[in-house]
Amino acid sequence: MDNLSTEQNTERSELGALVKRHHSNLNQSIDKRCKEIQASLTATAVKNIPESLRELAQQNRVMQRELLLHKENIAETEREISTLKENIRDLQAQKKKKKSELLPPRVAKCNPDTELSLDIPTYKLLPV
Numbered sequence: 001m002d003n004l005s006t007e008q009n010t011e012r013s014e015l016g017a018l019v020k021r022h023h024s025n026l027n028q029s030i031d032k033r034c035k036e037i038q039a040s041l042t043a044t045a046v047k048n049i050p051e052s053l054r055e056l057a058q059q060n061r062v063m064q065r066e067l068l069l070h071k072e073n074i075a076e077t078e079r080e081i082s083t084l085k086e087n088i089r090d091l092q093a094q095k096k097k098k099k100s101e102l103l104p105p106r107v108a109k110c111n112p113d114t115e116l117s118l119d120i121p122t123y124k125l126l127p128v
Contacts, residue, residue, distance in 0.1 A: 046054070110116065
């Protein structure tokens with residue numbers, strides 16, 4: 001009796017596995033057939049579309065791809081611009097730093113009433 005119930009359980013599990021495989025194969029064949037029918041209907045529908053409309057659709061697809069490419073190029077260019085602006089700011093800061101190091105500090109400007117004494121060296125010629 002125990003052998004019989006064990007055999008039945010084994011057969012039941014084998015039958016269940018067989019049903020699952022068959023069900024899976026059936027689903028795959030149904031999906032394949034649906035795709036074939038869809039492709040056939042699409043091809044028929046496309047044949048019925050006027051040539052000018054097909055060309056227009058093709059041009060639209062090409063323009064969409066071009067737009068994506070241009071958007072990517074614009075984004076890349078904007079990144080380069082921001083990097084270059086940052087580099088320019090750094091260079092300008094370095095230039096100001098070097099300029100302040102090279103030039104002596106500025107002396108106050110003279111007003112018109114300020115007296116100046118010029119100490120210009122003069123050379124005395126020796127008698128020959």
